[in-house]
Structure formats: structure tokens, C-alpha cells
Amino acid sequence: MRLSEIAKQFDGQLIGEDKEIKGLKSITTAEEGDLTFITEEKHLKQLKESKATAVLTPFKLEIDIPQVVVKQPNRVFYKLIDIMYPTSHPTGISPKASVGEGAKVGEDVYIGDFTFIHPTAEIGNNVKIYPNCYIGERVKIGDNTVIYPNVVLLKDVEVGKDVILQPGCVIGGDGFGYYQEGGKHKKITHIGKVVIQDGVEIGANTTIDRAMLDKTVIKSGTKIDNLVMVAHNCEIGENTILVSQVGIAGSSKVGNNVILAGQVGVADHITIGDNVVVTAQSGVSKDLEPNKVYGSGLPAVEWSKWKRILFYIHKLPEIVKKLKK
């Protein structure tokens, strides 16, 4: 791709010689032939030491190499990645897969070695299922969805279009529900579903449990990171972000455009409004109103200092009592 083409396609201005670009790299790793990008003036020094052949920048730079000035160089860079390094997947149904007789399978699919497809499953067009996956009874998978290796979709899971399931995620495991009888925990059989809507991405080794009766729902455009837990009967809104190791207990509802940062925990039967942000490691034990930022995380300080703080935290009731006197 030539710099002039990039400038033209992304409404930018080429300053300097029009060169051919062979790769995309960060400032520090760029080699001869690579295009890189800069978003802040403070990286100019690094750029001058870089071997990059050209740079995308939001403002004109005093520099020897050609530059393409564009509004949002990082965004343009991300789009160039998709142009120059398009993601490709294999096609074809492996004879080493186990595709049950009767399974409906669309066009241009990939079904990898050692993947099991139940006879009652329905797989859309252009779906890519990597090796060692399990696709259970009555599972439906929409067009263009990509399922990486070792993913498990148990019975009655519905996956929309353009979904990405990272390796090892488990969708449709039994919800964690029991009733007490004779001092023992008796299993509540879970006959509900999981519905994953269009454009959702689910991270590696994340688990999303089936509902007891109805459905656990992940709405369209929502992105879920690795090792997240979404319990039975939850409803996660649209375009929401669940960062790694978040845990959401049963029947909770998370709104649209919400961000739950890493390791946040949400109790059961909670409602979180639209556009809420919850900061890392916080615990949500009450409903949260929309459009607000919440938190309860404790940033680590030097241990010797923290020990003293903790001592007084534990003494707080006593201290207040003394003060009242």
C-alpha cells in the first residue's frame, strides 16, 4: 500500500515522499518498510530513533521521514491492520470432525478436527469452528461466527451472527442452584437457555451459565474478556464491557454501554443502569443508578503503611466512641 493511497482513503495529508508500505509496527519495533503511528508529541523522540519508513500523525511533525497527517492516527492504524493483515480462517468440514447426521450446516463453513456437532444443531453460513469444540443439542449458531478451539456450547445455546468465542469458554453450563432438604443441597435442574446476540465477543475460559427456566442473555455488541463468570438468568445489555475476572451472580441485570472493570463482583438480583462505570475490584451489592461512576477499590500502598492504616480501620468504631465522649 502506498502512502498516497492511505492519505486518500482516510482523508489525510501526505507530507514527504510517496513510499510503498510493507508492514505496520509500533514505534519501537518498526523496521525499514514499516508504517508506525504517533498520537502524542511526547513520543516524538522515540519516533526519531525509530527505523520506521513513515508515520501516521495527528499534527505536522518536524521529522525527516514521510508523514501522513490524519485526524485519529490510532484508529486509521487499526483499520489499516484489517486491510493489510486480514484475518483468515480455514474452510471445509474435516473428515476427523464428528458431525451428527441431520445437523444443518450452512455454506463456506469450517469444522475442525475432533469437533463434535450434535445431530440437532444448526450452523449458519460462513461459520468457523476450530478443533476440539463441543456443539450440543439444539444449539444454533448464526452466520459469520468464529468459534476458537476447545469451546463448549451445551444444549439450547443460541449464538447470533458475527460472534467471536475465544478458546476454552463454556456457554450453557448448569446454573449454580440448589435447594435444601434434609441438610443437603439438592440440585435444581436447569432447563433454560443462553442467548448470545449478534456481534458479541466472549473471552478465553469465560463461563456463562444457562438459566433455570428462561434464559441468560448477552445482548448485541457486548464484549466480555477472559475468565469472566456470568451466572444463571443474568441479562447483560448492549455494547457493554466486562473486563477480565468480573463475576456476576444470578439474575442480575446490567444495562447498555456499561463498563465493569477488572475483578468487579456483582451480587445476585442487582440492577445496574445504562452507562454505568464500576472501577476495578469493586463490589456491587445494591442497584446502581444509570450514568454514574462507582467504586470501592483500595489501591495498594507500602505494606508497613497499610498495616497501620488497617489497624485504625479496625479501631474506627472505638475511636468514634471515644470522640463522642
Next chain:
Amino acid sequence: MRLSEIAKQFDGQLIGEDKEIKGLKSITTAEEGDLTFITEEKHLKQLKESKATAVLTPFKLEIDIPQVVVKQPNRVFYKLIDIMYPTSHPTGISPKASVGEGAKVGEDVYIGDFTFIHPTAEIGNNVKIYPNCYIGERVKIGDNTVIYPNVVLLKDVEVGKDVILQPGCVIGGDGFGYYQEGGKHKKITHIGKVVIQDGVEIGANTTIDRAMLDKTVIKSGTKIDNLVMVAHNCEIGENTILVSQVGIAGSSKVGNNVILAGQVGVADHITIGDNVVVTAQSGVSKDLEPNKVYGSGLPAVEWSKWKRILFYIHKLPEIVKKLKK
């Protein structure tokens, strides 16, 4: 099933017409032919808008549809699920499985495609092992146990009767133990076992490590949720509940009938007494006496408020110092 049968079987009273029930649903999703249930008066309005054909209720309702009055309608409902939607599993040993010669395999088992069974493994009667599992050396599995897809049981793991292993859980990985030598971490080879007793359930992608010499034990009736970590040499008592993302460090002992709520962390070599409850996200760094509730979780509040609280938490030692003066 007819309403009169349900009333008879669960010691209830049918009020209204004796109808045939075709399905079980929640109030909001019930259709013509479905039975639903109510536990509190406040759901009466929802019930009146429901299309349900009949309702289980703990008290007589002013309502047009037939009702069956029973003591614990939710519990009766759970039992009806098992009657009307019995869980069924396939039977037979797939020719696409790899069952090592010499492996002892009971009657009426299911061994799914691409599941590996070591020649030295012993599998009881009516055991169901789904596709893509790994059953290692000298593993023993008791009668009626169900193992969902992609489960790994490494060598010397013993699993009891009526156990349920959700997809992707790993039992018997090496304990995380090293000794220092020359500034490096040298691996301590773990030659111990994991023992999972009868009636235990283990959640999706949960990990339970083998002991160094002896055994890591999960006692009978205990239920473990998804993404939980139980480290080497732990002993988890009977009928205990470990909620999702709990982590228990090495050699700790958790009593009987304990509940550790979501994301609780337990340090190593801790003893937690019987009937203890630890609230969500708490950290357990000392032994806990039986029959008590413990906690240390911080509920999230608005971030602007939390920032001010945090400022004063960090100033606590200083504040107290000033006060003393």
C-alpha cells in the same frame, strides 16, 4: 400431568378445574398449558397478566385460573422439573473415543467422541463422559457420575458416585509448589492425589490441584461453582458451598456446611470451622471459628464519594495522631 396428580403427590389442595399441564415456566414467560409458581403476594399482579394455565402457591389466591396450594411451591416446582424434564444422557462407547486396552468400564456408560481413557482407568456403572475429555492413569470414577465435555482428570484422581463435573474443569493439575535454589524456583514434584467424594458438583473451568504427598479432598455433598481454585492439599468439608471465583490457597481446611461467597480468597494453612459464612470478596487470613459470619467486603458507592473516603482512609494514622495531641 394433571393438577390433581400434583396436588396428591405433594400434599396440596387443588382449587379450580383439574387441568392437564404441559410445561413449567416462570410467571413472565408462561404460555397456555404451562404451570407456574408464586412465593410472595407481591407477584400476584404479574400472575394476573400471565398466560399460565395454573399456579402453585403457598396460600389461596383470588384468581381465575386453577391453583394448587402447597407448602413450598418453589421446592415442589423444582421436583416437578425433574419429573417432567428428566435429564437424559446418551449411552454407548463411541468408536471415535480412545479407550485404552485394559481399562475397566462398567455397564450403561456413555463415552463420547474424542474422549481419552487411560488403560489403567476404572469407570463405574452408568457413568456418562462427554466428548473431548481426558481420563488419566489410575483414575477411578464412581457409579452415575456425569462428566461434561472437555474435562481433564489427571493421574490418580478418584471421583465418587453421583458426581457432576461441569465442562472444562481440571482436576489433578500439579500443585503450585517450588523451592528456592540458586535464585531460581525449582519445581516440587507432586505425587499426591485428588479425592472427590460422592454427590459433589464442580463448576465449569474450576481447577483443583493434586496434593504434594497426600491428597486434596472435596467431601461428599459439597457444591463448587465455576472458575474456583482449590490448591494442593486442601480439605473441603461436607455439604459446603464455594461460590464462583473463590480461591483457596494450599493446605487450608474448610469445615462442613460452610458458605464462601463469590470471589472470597483464603490464605494457605487456614482452618475454617463448620457452618461458617464468609461474605463476598472477603479475604480470610486467619483461622475462623465455627458457626459465625465473617466479612470484609466493601460495597461500591459513587466514585466521587469513594475518592474522598479513600483519602481519609489513607490519612487515618495521621488523623489519629493529631487527635491524640
Next chain:
Amino acid sequence: MRLSEIAKQFDGQLIGEDKEIKGLKSITTAEEGDLTFITEEKHLKQLKESKATAVLTPFKLEIDIPQVVVKQPNRVFYKLIDIMYPTSHPTGISPKASVGEGAKVGEDVYIGDFTFIHPTAEIGNNVKIYPNCYIGERVKIGDNTVIYPNVVLLKDVEVGKDVILQPGCVIGGDGFGYYQEGGKHKKITHIGKVVIQDGVEIGANTTIDRAMLDKTVIKSGTKIDNLVMVAHNCEIGENTILVSQVGIAGSSKVGNNVILAGQVGVADHITIGDNVVVTAQSGVSKDLEPNKVYGSGLPAVEWSKWKRILFYIHKLPEIVKKLKK
């Protein structure tokens, strides 16, 4: 092995009869023929009740059974485990594996049933890959590395020598990166690598994401426990310990010889210096200077007490305001 040999090999002194040792066990589980070890005087009573045939001890004991006095009995014990119970793995390429034509495979390897090896992968000598693994495009695996069942290595992952990958871990899943466009999250295609250096161990169901452009790196000798998350573009130093359920967000750098205890969370773009220790459940939101211990964990106390402490924590700004008056 005879006690005299052990004494000779580990610079110890045999006191009592020279006997043949058949097994290694803990004090409480030792049987006739077993050697056990003691590190502290307080375990002497237990030892006297033990059926062990002999004991390793750091000081001379008043006891009837033979004893071998050595400097560090636990360390000697660990080394004896490796001598008496050497870890062994199968050898050979299973005809039930799917090894792509063109894949480079070294000598003395094990490739188990239902494991997929991409035609472009390179596997060193003496590598052991258990069943149901996925080894993707251009993956390189160094000599003597052991990969347990159900591990996923996606494209461009480089694994060094003498690495151990516990079951179910996922290396090279896409980093969790999106940009906003029209109110939606657009995926940033990740074309970077993961590099796992020599002697690293990675725990069960742990996930390590690929970098966007460059590489996520785990340096040599570092040990990572189960269910840990290492995000895109992180760099983890040498001989570092990440305990179970730790989560490290994107582009953070962790130094050499660091210990992050269980459930610690690290924000993105953080630098943690060499030799740092962070105590369990702490949150790291700022750079940490080397050679120090940090923390912010709250140890659980009785819930009734914690409720009162929490009440005053939330009132802290108000209390200080009143005091100032």
C-alpha cells in the same frame, strides 16, 4: 534406596540402623517402609505416633527409628521424590492425532490422541503433548516442554525449552482491545505474539493474550498458577511468581523476582519493580518501586463487627469535617 546412600548423597549423618526405604510420605500418612521428614521440633509428637520407618531431620532427635540429619530436610525430601518417583511421559505420535503435513517434529516426542498440530508448527525434541490440544499456525515449541491435555496455543505463540503448560490454559487468545465508532465497540485486530521463555510453568485454565502489534512476554523461570489472566502486551520478568487468580491488565510490566499473591489485580500500563511483593487481593493502580512490599487487602472479621467498621468508613469524610469544626 538405603538410608546410608541418602546420608552420603545429601551430606547427612545417619543415626541408627541402615534400612531400605520404599516410599516417601508425610508424617501422618507414612507406613512401614516409608521415609518422612520433620522441620520443626513441634512435630516430634506426631512423629512418635507415625508408622514411618525413618526420618529426615535438621537436628538430632530423641527417637527410636533411624534418622538422617541433613541441613534442609524438606529440600532433600523434594529431591528424593524426583529420584524415587521420576515423572514419566508417554512417547510416540498417536495415529489418532492430527499432525499437519509439513509440521517439523523433533525426536522422542509424544503427541497424544485428538491433538491438532498445524502444518506450519515446529516441535522440538522430547516435547510431550497430551491429548486434545491445539497447536496453531507457526507455533514453535522448545525441547523438553510438557503440554498437558486440552491446552490451546493459537498462532505465532513461541514456547521455550523446559516449559510446563498445565491443562486447559489458553495462550494467544486475542487481546481485549476495541475502539469506539458510532457508539459501538470495533475490534482491534491483534497481530502480535506471545513469547513464553525457558523454564516457565503456566497453571491450569490460565489465559495469556497475544499482543496487538508486538509481543506479550513471560520471561524465563517465571511460574504462573491456575486461573491467572495476563493481558495483551504485558511483560512479566524472570523468576517471578503469579499466584492463582491474579489479573494483569494490558501493557503492564512486572519485574524480576516479583511475587503477586492470590487475586491481586494490576491496572494497565503499570510498571512493577524487581523484587516487589504484593499481598493477596491487593489492587495495583500506580507504579511500584522495586524491593518493597505493598498491600491493600482487608482481612475478614466477624460480620457484625465489620458492619460497624464499614458504617464509620463511609462516614469518614463527615467525621473529619465535624472534627475540624
